[in-house]
Amino acid sequence: MQRLFIAILLILLSSTSLSSPLHNNGISINNIEYWGEYSFEKFGTSEVNYEWVFNKSSSTLIIIKSECKSCKPFDESNVAEINTIDDFNVSALLINHKYGNGIYQIHKHSKNINFLIFKIFHKGYYYKFQLGIPNNTNQSVFFEQSIEFLRAINSFTIF
Numbered sequence: 228m229q230r231l232f233i234a235i236l237l238i239l240l241s242s243t244s245l246s247s248p249l250h251n252n253g254i255s256i257n258n259i260e261y262w263g264e265y266s267f268e269k270f271g272t273s274e275v276n277y278e279w280v281f282n283k284s285s286s287t288l289i290i291i292k293s294e295c296k297s298c299k300p301f302d303e304s305n306v307a308e309i310n311t312i313d314d315f316n317v318s319a320l321l322i323n324h325k326y327g328n329g330i331y332q333i334h335k336h337s338k339n340i341n342f343l344i345f346k347i348f349h350k351g352y353y354y355k356f357q358l359g360i361p362n363n364t365n366q367s368v369f370f371e372q373s374i375e376f377l378r379a380i381n382s383f384t385i386f
Contacts, residue, residue, distance in 0.1 A: 252277050252292060254354075257382035261375050262288045285364050286372050288379075291355040298348045301328045326385060339363070343373060345380045356380060 262281035329347035
């Protein structure tokens with residue numbers, strides 16, 4: 228019985244250890260384990276910034292939480308501004324997330340990287356999810372990671 232209790236405890240601890248830095252900073256994402264190993268950094272003086280970088284063999288996911296006293300919720304004007312940038316191959320659209328309006332962007336960078344970006348402002352914080360996938364990534368892997376990225380956005384919870 229004691230071994231069973233210890234085994235259950237170890238399983239619980241191992242499954243929450245990966246998401247702990249997110250949880251410790253008020254964020255929850257259901258499928259975060261999918262993205263693999265991560266590094267975490269907290270920086271800033273007047274406005275605090277948190278950054279998690281998850282490295283998978285074929286991509287990098289960056290999640291940023293920034294304190295922002297002057298930020299405002301996104302609207303169509305922000306999307307229009309992004310879509311008129313001439314220097315980049317970028318498309319953006321406004322999506323309705325449970326925390327308000329968010330912007331979803333697809334950016335084909337000149338350095339042969341596809342970026343999928345989601346950003347939202349909620350209660351004094353700016354959140355940004357950025358997935359970078361090299362252009363030469365197998366299409367099925369690219370599709371799988373794009374779906375997992377959307378799942379992460381959909382399950383993203385602030386507490």
